[in-house]
Amino acid sequence: VEASIPEPLREAWRKHSASEFKTKEEFEKELVRHIETTLARSLYNCDEHAAYSGTALAFRDRLIIEWNRTQQRQTLTDQKRVYYLSLEFLMGRALDNAMLNVGQKDSAREGLKDLGFRIEDVINQEHDAALGNGGLGRLAACFLDSMATLNYPAWGYGLRYRYGIFKQEIVDGYQVEIPDYWLDNNPWEFPRHEITVDIQFYGRVNNIQDVSGKIVHSWEGGEIVQAVAYDVPIPGFGTKTTNNLRLWSSKASSGEFDFQKFNAGDYESAVADQQRAETISAVLYPNDNLERGKELRLKQQYFWCAASLHDIVRRFKKTKRAWSEFPDQVAIQLNDTHPTLAIVELQRILIDLEGLEWDEAWNIVTKTFGYTNHTVLPEALEKWSVPLVQNLLPRHLQIIYDINLYFLQSVEKKFPNDREILSRVSIIEESHPKMVRMAYLAIIGSHKVNGVAELHSDLLKSTLFKDFVAIYGPDRFMNVTNGVTPRRWLHQANPALSALIAKKLGGHEFLTDLTLLDNLENFVDDKEFRAEWSNIKTQNKLRLANFIQQTTGYKVNPTSLFDVQVKRIHEYKRQQLNIFGVIHRYLTLKAMSAEERKKVVPRVSIIGGKAAPGYWMAKTIIHLINKVSAVVNQDADIGDLLKVIFIEDYNVSKAEIICPASDISEHISTAGTEGSGTSNMKFVMNGGLIIGTCDGANIEITREIGEQNIFLFGNLAEDVEDLRHRHFYGDFQLDPHLAKVFEAIKGGMFGDAKNFEALISSIVEHGDYYLVSDDFNSYITTHGMVDEAFKNQDEWLAKSITSVARMGFFSTDRVINEYADSIWNVEPLNVNE
Ligand code: 8GP
Numbered sequence: 012v013e014a015s016i017p018e019p020l021r022e023a024w025r026k027h028s029a030s031e032f033k034t035k036e037e038f039e040k041e042l043v044r045h046i047e048t049t050l051a052r053s054l055y056n057c058d059e060h061a062a063y064s065g066t067a068l069a070f071r072d073r074l075i076i077e078w079n080r081t082q083q084r085q086t087l088t089d090q091k092r093v094y095y096l097s098l099e100f101l102m103g104r105a106l107d108n109a110m111l112n113v114g115q116k117d118s119a120r121e122g123l124k125d126l127g128f129r130i131e132d133v134i135n136q137e138h139d140a141a142l143g144n145g146g147l148g149r150l151a152a153c154f155l156d157s158m159a160t161l162n163y164p165a166w167g168y169g170l171r172y173r174y175g176i177f178k179q180e181i182v183d184g185y186q187v188e189i190p191d192y193w194l195d196n197n198p199w200e201f202p203r204h205e206i207t208v209d210i211q212f213y214g215r216v217n218n219i220q221d222v223s224g225k226i227v228h229s230w231e232g233g234e235i236v237q238a239v240a241y242d243v244p245i246p247g248f249g250t251k252t253t254n255n256l257r258l259w260s261s262k263a264s265s266g267e268f269d270f271q272k273f274n275a276g277d278y279e280s281a282v283a284d285q286q287r288a289e290t291i292s293a294v295l296y297p298n299d300n301l302e303r304g305k306e307l308r309l310k311q312q313y314f315w316c317a318a319s320l321h322d323i324v325r326r327f328k329k330t331k332r333a334w335s336e337f338p339d340q341v342a343i344q345l346n347d348t349h350p351t352l353a354i355v356e357l358q359r360i361l362i363d364l365e366g367l368e369w370d371e372a373w374n375i376v377t378k379t380f381g382y383t384n385h386t387v388l389p390e391a392l393e394k395w396s397v398p399l400v401q402n403l404l405p406r407h408l409q410i411i412y413d414i415n416l417y418f419l420q421s422v423e424k425k426f427p428n429d430r431e432i433l434s435r436v437s438i439i440e441e442s443h444p445k446m447v448r449m450a451y452l453a454i455i456g457s458h459k460v461n462g463v464a465e466l467h468s469d470l471l472k473s474t475l476f477k478d479f480v481a482i483y484g485p486d487r488f489m490n491v492t493n494g495v496t497p498r499r500w501l502h503q504a505n506p507a508l509s510a511l512i513a514k515k516l517g518g519h520e521f522l523t524d525l526t527l528l529d530n531l532e533n534f535v536d537d538k539e540f541r542a543e544w545s546n547i548k549t550q551n552k553l554r555l556a557n558f559i560q561q562t563t564g565y566k567v568n569p570t571s572l573f574d575v576q577v578k579r580i581h582e583y584k585r586q587q588l589n590i591f592g593v594i595h596r597y598l599t600l601k602a603m604s605a606e607e608r609k610k611v612v613p614r615v616s617i618i619g620g621k622a623a624p625g626y627w628m629a630k631t632i633i634h635l636i637n638k639v640s641a642v643v644n645q646d647a648d649i650g651d652l653l654k655v656i657f658i659e660d661y662n663v664s665k666a667e668i669i670c671p672a673s674d675i676s677e678h679i680s681t682a683g684t685e686g687s688g689t690s691n692m693k694f695v696m697n698g699g700l701i702i703g704t705c706d707g708a709n710i711e712i713t714r715e716i717g718e719q720n721i722f723l724f725g726n727l728a729e730d731v732e733d734l735r736h737r738h739f740y741g742d743f744q745l746d747p748h749l750a751k752v753f754e755a756i757k758g759g760m761f762g763d764a765k766n767f768e769a770l771i772s773s774i775v776e777h778g779d780y781y782l783v784s785d786d787f788n789s790y791i792t793t794h795g796m797v798d799e800a801f802k803n804q805d806e807w808l809a810k811s812i813t814s815v816a817r818m819g820f821f822s823t824d825r826v827i828n829e830y831a832d833s834i835w836n837v838e839p840l841n842v843n844e
Pocket of ligand 1: 464
């Protein structure tokens, strides 16, 4: 139904059309109105949380006004749009970001003050939106910010999980998981109950011959689950664009209950059906860099891909264009292989529902999709068992087989004498059971495949996807090095530093053109500037020290060197290397004379991150960190020389406190294992130095900021395979310093040694896959260099300023422009007309 109001009646609409607040007064009016009406509170019972809700609602109104105009503008200009499909969007908090992006934080601060509240306390009321695990999900969130800021017509599509990533509690040193029910009073989403899509599962395929003799495939039976849209407005910084993040929620399709079953007295089964449907979008899988092949996960993937594609196709069909124009209107980016079924689904829509020929359809499909790979870890590569796919998505399996058939025929033509290559590149792995290799399907169905840092993209081409480079040529494979949004990770997280930089550079333009930071190098020797810079770091460390005291009870000295490693806990990221290094430091301190100790730089080792609930070794590492913390922190003999802090429940809003407060941060994955890493960028952008391996984006950070400004250590990626091979054949020598650390653990210094046996034996007896022992000496030696460098505060400060000045490359604005130019072929919208 066309719901548009006819022109003669639009006058009243124009007169009363909602407008956004622009001053402190107007903000106060909106805030009080929301508190008194929407929230039904008053000045007699308005607590901080109500103040937060009212403020959020006032800003939400502003966003929705811009959101409406943006959608209108994008529909009118009818340009090509980008759709970013990601199972994870790790957004964190929205209020502070909204205030800063629409440029009204001062109005809000003053307005809240007038009404009796401190803006910081109000902001702190917000629950993080934690619909992601780690880097991949946070990258998607940074991308949304940049796409809106740069005025790209872009949508995010994801799942509206009822439970985000679990909350982590530490009990007796062990991680305990608590469900994160985050949806109560979430003011940032708009339910669109009128936008629903029916999604089919199971059933069977009937192949029918039509009058012309063509075989038509019809997917019948099975069950239907309904997808309901929830929209989250994404405001750009300093621009009119507010884009949309559409999250799908699952619901039983026949309303609340199956009333027939209900009336027949089968109450339980009616409720069970409903619950089974709602289960699809109930939980985020809490694994980072690990796939477990669970049916519910596959259901999530198809549910979300099918709903999103239906939405995209519906929007395209409204323009009444020919199907051949689809790739000129639509670019779809696959954030890892999780949305690969979208390729199959689009092919299905085109041939089964729209009646296109296979080749014509496939040509449209491949021009539409791009695929980003985030990891080379074998355990993270998705494979789905053929029987599972057959049962859940019978028609899709047929299409996958057809895609594979045509692909293998083309490979055979190209390499007629190579039988081996066919089995190597086949989408179907000939195992028991057979498996569908999703990465191969994603490559074959996309026109571009990219990795997330240079080394990573090179490794993809030379190892995992080597055969595909031979088949398609090198042009299909490219690199787009990751970035982070400077709005959240500099301006919002570190307002004092952002203000100082703006003062020096004559404005905040650097926030939308980060390369302008390079002008800071002119001030490296500016005394006053240096003092302010250093003072800001001290204040940020003080803020973190207070946070640590409030949350752990431990007092840390803010003049100590703050050494931080925060990220998901994973053997490849090597938090075990870190904690063994800390134990080595502790043992060294204990053996020192009082005289020697005087020369020691006091250090606070701060580690935080979640382990996947089923990842036992990662949980063991957390346990060890907490045991070491308990022993070291109460050792009066050591005092401030060493403190060890485990930050519980690390998340985006905690990262905003932690990143600006580090002196040094650790990015110490085994070379060749980390796709890119993005926290390395956040830390350097905030004036912290880093210690790291030659891995992921560390290499490019080094190239930008200069070798003298980073502490690199460890074996190179090219040597890893050989070392592993040698270990496998028994050629392994435990590093003598590490041996001492193990002696201490085995001697019970950190509680029952049995708890840590497996951690030690993975290194000593099982081949040390992550090369902890091989890199240990280099690691502790380099930490010695960090200590020495920190003693010279003047030079340290120069390194800090120079590094920030050279970080311009690592903005997601640069990243998004690269995707837009070389993968999506889309232009930003001119919003000033
Ligand atoms: C991560 C990579 O490990 C990291 O190096 C990279 O910076 C980031 O993606 C963004 O590109 N990968 C994941 O977070 C990941 O694989 N997550 C799984 C939950 C899907």
